[in-house]
Amino acid sequence: MLTNYLKITFRGLAKNKAFSFINIVGLAAGLSCCMLICLYVYDELSYDTHHPDIAQLYQVGTVFVNPDGEEKTAATPYRLADALQQEYPEIGSTTRLVGLFGDDKTLLRANPVGNIANSKPAVFYESKGYLADPTFFSFFRYDFVEGNPKQALANPHAIVLSETMARNLFGNQSALNRTIHIESNTNGVGDYTVTGVFRPGTVPSHIDARFFLSYAGGGLSQYINGTTGMVSNNMFFTYLKLKPSTDARKLEAKLPAFVEKYMRKDLAVAGRDKKQFLTAVRDIHLHTDLTHNVTPNGSLTYLYVLGSIALFTLLIACINFMNLSTARSGKRAAEVGVRKVLGAEQASLVRQFLSEALLFSGFAFVLALGLVWLMTPVFEAVSGKTMHFSLGQRLGLVATFFGISLATGLLAGSYPAFYLSSVRPITVLKGGVGRAGGSLAAVSLRKGLVVMQFTLSVMLMIALVVIARQMNYLRSADLGFASAHQLIIPLRSETAKTSYPALKQALVSTAQVRSVGASAYYPGIFNPEDARLYGEKQVAADAKVTRMNRVDATYLHTMGIEPVAGRLFSVQFPGDTSNRVILNEKAVKELGYPSAQAAIGKPAIANRDSENYRSIIVGVVKDFHFEDLHVPITPFGFTLNLNGNYNYVVVNLKPGDMQSTLQSLGSVWQRFNYAEPFEYSFLDAEFQKNYEAENRLSTLVSYFTFIAILISCLGLFGLVSFNVEQRVKEIGVRKVLGATVGNVVMLLSKDFLKLVLMAVVLASPLAWWVMHRWLQGFAYKIDIEWWYFALAGLLAVGIALLTVSFQSVKAALMDPVKSLRAE
Amino acid sequence: MIQTINLQKLFATEEVETTALNGISMDVKDGEFVAIMGPSGCGKSTLLNILGLLDNPTDGEYNFYGTAVARMTERQRAQLRKGSIGFVFQSFNLIDELTVYENVELPLLYLKTPADERKQRVEAALERMAIMHRRNHFPQQLSGGQQQRTAIARAVVAKPKLILADEPTGNLDSKNGEEVMKLLGELNDEGTTIIMVTHSPYDAGFAHRIVNLFDGKVVTENFHV
Incomplete structure (x- = not known):
């Protein structure tokens, strides 16, 4: 019997090439998308699973308790590890x-x-x-x-x-x-x-x-x-290896007492508070939300997003399969009727259709494996991951994918199987099902499915527009400093650092250079130095963490950071090098000064080792984004340090031939740093590196949108073809009665356009909700505007119209005599 | 033998109710060849479908070889149908994707007949219908007569007690029609009960008895001897 099913399937497949193609390619596209995402998710889930004692490994984390909230970080002070080991025998070793x-x-x-x-x-x-x-x-x-x-x-x-x-x-x-x-x-x-x-x-x-x-x-x-002490120098990652059968939760419960014993006195003096906690090493990548861990966390949310995309595309592919299969039911019903008359029971027909669907998904599986193999390098580039899998893992993955494919086949085949096999032979033999293309329920289900897949496609399109707009905003937003034409040259070696003054002289006298400055850090990269500052009317406990940057006298000019009150640093004020500070507006506000102007000449006080250090505010600069736009601007300050151990030179260039400029700068560099290659980057490009995750997401979503639209269109195309096939006689009659080609195209397109419009209406609020949530991850973001939805809707309608018109125009141009004779 | 008592069949839509069969009582003995005649819409095919266990009557009794079947579910009827009734249709109803051989083999597959017996019986049926030489062809490659011979081979391969034929010559020219009728006659001579719906008085001449229907009722019965 199975061979009989297989024969029918193979011959049917060869006979209806277009539909077999749409079915198999559609399923394969859905499957390969899903597989690629599975690979990505699998990789994300496998972080740190290879360490032999992983179950006993914990990382110690710190919570800084600030007046305005808590900050959870993975960073701990150096002496913590030894003290913990000494205090708790259940800790086997530390690193x-x-x-x-x-x-x-x-x-x-x-x-x-x-x-x-x-x-x-x-x-x-x-x-x-x-x-x-x-x-x-x-x-x-x-x-x-x-x-x-x-x-x-x-x-x-x-x-x-x-x-x-x-x-x-x-x-x-x-x-x-x-x-x-x-x-x-x-x-x-x-x-x-x-x-x-x-x-x-x-x-x-x-x-x-x-x-x-x-x-x-x-x-x-x-x-x-x-x-x-253990109050400051929170820059070390401390790991504990617990002795076997130690309960980490119990150990963690003892940590408050540890803080009391070892840190309370120092914390009280500094007017600070903190807590310690434990994180299982295997949870670090996906299950923590700490600032400053060894590497940035992976995001469980992204995994959910990707997982949903995988599921969506697979679902769309399944929907097409169901749609096409039920649309073909008119043709298949005759066969079902005959089989039933000849003694087939419903169960055996269900088996037949299911095995047919499984065979299709089997083909799709093979095709999808090929696609995945071809796409992996592209996917790796887009997702920023290199995937290595052992043979065992590969076999496991292939087996899993095979399972997914079979499940897809079963899911996709189940509806046609039960629907078709339930046809009563008498109806078929009377010619009932064949003409109408299925019962009313089947038709509305099919329409519902088309609406659903277009809803998904439109949602993805809207998401793509929102992501593109946000990315554009991130690229073009006013950062509060001049980011264009700024060349960054790192000073890494002793030679490079000490030769900076001479290098600066030589650079400034280069024709293409406007100005040159140097600093410890520049906007967009991690600025590790900070001070806890408070104003003259505040006490030590009010102190706010203020990020600090050491700069030379021309850095702020070069960066185009403008004063709103007071002045910038200058060599004309020799006193600027000691206990003078320039703050941003945010810092001034946090220090309790009523305005930028009012802060000039007032102190910013830091309390270190129970001594007060007072710096005088000589200037206040406009708030600028020293970090990327995910986070709000926080207090920031500059100190002038003429003998500074600068890490970076910033060169403001005149617009012009970049190639020759770089060449002349390179030769200037070589004069002072013979042994070191000339390395440089551009400030705007460096700043954009903070959006790598979003860039990847954007590229990924655009790929998947393309695939989802493709699959949706394949589905729509198939459906329209069947619709046309079923209405050949109607079209013939209408043409005989005087319908124009336009009328017929309209007639055939109208129904499908209605469905697509419905999908746009459904997709819009859903997409708004999802993208609104995504945008919450940015402190600075765009507003979602109405025209995003209109654009996505128009695109969807246009694409659908194009797809439908392929078949409808052909049908409309058909000779009515032929179409009537076909009956 | 089969017997119907006062069969009724109503087709109801929201707007209209049509009486297709209005109190049909008839007996068909084992080995009989009965032709059912009448104008279009008189209920011939409806009656044949009920006799063939493809449909249930709205009212009345139907006794199929000792079993009351009028209230059976589709599943029960399908069980009873399997192997005991062969069908021959005007439009042949062969499966396009299967060859002649495979089409004829299908009823035996559903009866789970062992492979070697299956082969033997399919070949015998093909031989019998003189279609053996086209066993590996697909239906579209055959003439109408050859297709109907294949359909008859498929109807007899399971050795049913009853063959139901719905205008078996309707789509054939006279020469092929004649041939098909001869085959049915021969099958009847060998003991198979045949009930045939036809418009053709000539075809009806092959039957022992003609039942004339009009507006869902039996109006006359003629016997040939």
Whole structure:
């Protein structure tokens, strides 16, 4: 019997090529979308699952209790780990990690092998460097290709590299025991011995390190050794490995007592308060919402969004399948009738139609696998992920996808199966079903399904418009500083930093340069320095966290940051270098001064180690976005530091031939920094990097919108074709009676357009709600305007009209004699 | 044998009610060949559908080889129908996607007949209907006569007690029509009961008895000997 079903299916498939194509391609497109998203979700869910003791690993977090609310962060002070270990025997061991947060990239130099006199040392800039405790590799699994993970960070001045970096620095030779000279803004200058090389893992981790330095012995450890207590220096990530069968919740419950015992006195002096808590390492990526973790969190919301998109596209594909199958029921009903007369029972017919649907989904599965294979590189580029899967994982995924395909087949096939098999043979033999194209219920169901899939498509289109507008807003919003034509040159090495004054002189005298400034940080990147400031009429407990940037005298001019009261820093006021500060409007308000003008000459007070440091406000600048538009502008201040250890030069360029400008700037750079390559970036582009997640989402949504529309159109196309087929006689009669081509096209298009319009009406409020929620993630955002909906609606109607007209025009042009004879 | 007592069939829509059968009582003995005649719309096909267990009467009794079937569900009727009734239609009703052989094989598949017996019986039926040489062709590749011979082969392959034929020659030319009628005659000679609806007095001549219907009632019965 099965072979009989298969025969019918194959022959039917070959006979109705267009519809088989629409069905299979539609299902395959839906399936491949779903598969790609599954891959992404799977990858997101697999973070940190590969560490051997993952169940016992916890990260300690800090809650800063401020008068205006709490801030949860993963950052902790250095001495926390030792104190916890000493206090609680259930903690087996601890490890600490801190990123080279002051370096956007770190300079590494390896001397050439074999002391060849004229060969240049290999100099590289590398990002993602970390300082770690000796115990680090007993917590987190890294596959070493050279060296011993247990010993790798045991001694000061050790470095563990990724395999790629080792290749870059040493070619094919062993990297072990070689010396690398490192210059870091965060950890100072020093020579490090390679003690290990690891192969980047295939399982993603919240620690994205490319190299590790031993914490001991570096500049940062020297700085930390000079501090005491656990109130400040919250920059370390502290991990605990609990002894087996320790209840982490019970340990966490003891932490308030720990804070009382070890920190209360210092906190009281500083007028601050904080709490500590534990996060399971396996939960870090998706289940936390902390500021400043090792890497930014993944977003469960995005996973839900993507998951819904996957489900939507699959659903649309299923709907098409059902739609086309039931539309074909007129043709199939005759077969069903005959089969029933010959003794077929409903169950056997259900089996027949289900196996047919399964076969279709089987074809679609194979096609979808091919599509996924082709699309993976594109998807990786768009989603910013590299996917590595072992053979076992691959087989598991393929099996899962096969399961999904079968489920899709069953779901899509179930309605046609039960609908068709329930046809009474007598009706069929009288020619009832064949003519009408199904019962009223079937017709309205089919229409309902078309409305549903267009609703989904229109929602995606509206989402796309909103995302595009918001992205455009993010790109074009007034940031409060001049972001165009600003070249950023990082100063990474000691040489580069000390040669800055001379470099500045040379740059300023270059024809294409307007002005040059330097600073520790620039807008859009993490600004780690802060002070807790309060005004003259306030007390220490009122202090507000104010981000601080060290700048030279021309930085603010160069950045186009304008004063609203007072003045900017100037070399003409030598006093500016000590205890003078420029604040933004927000900071002035927080300090309790009634206006910007009123704040000039007034103090901003910081309380450190129970001493007050007073700075005089010499200028107030307009609020500007030192962070991206996700977050509101918070208090910010500048100090002038002429001998500053600047990290970045900002060069304001005149518009013109960028190529030649860069060339001349490059040669200026080489004059002062012979050993280092000329690296640069543009401020506006750097700032936009903060919207990478949104850019990816936008690209992803546009891909999926395209696919959803394509699938919807395939479905509509199929449906219209059947509608036309069923109305051939009617069209013939109408034409004989004098209907024009226009009349007929109108007649055939009208019904479908009504459905699409209905979909637009349904989609609009839904899309508004979803996108309104999405926009809540931005402190600065667009308003959703009525024309977004109108545009999406018009597009949907246009696309539907185009799709329908393919078939309807053809039908309308048909010779009426032919169409009547066909009856 | 089959027997109907006072069969009624009403077709009701929201607006109108049509009486298709209005008190039909008739007996058909084993081995009989009965022709049902009458003008269009007199209820011939409705009666045939009820006799063939494809439809239920609105009222009245129907005794099918000792079983009262008038109130049966579609599922029960389908069980009873399977293997005991063969159908031949005016428009052949072959499945386009199946070959001649596969079409004829279909009733046996639903009866779960073992494969070797199936092959033997299908081939015998094809042989019998002189259509063996076209066993691997699809219906569209056949002439009308060949298609109807295939349909008859399909109707007899399960060896039913009763064959119902609804204008079996309606779509055929006279030569092919004659051939089909001869085949039905031969089947009847071998003991199969046949009830046939026809417009053609010539075809009705092959029957033992002609039942004339008018407005849903039996008006006359003629016997041939």
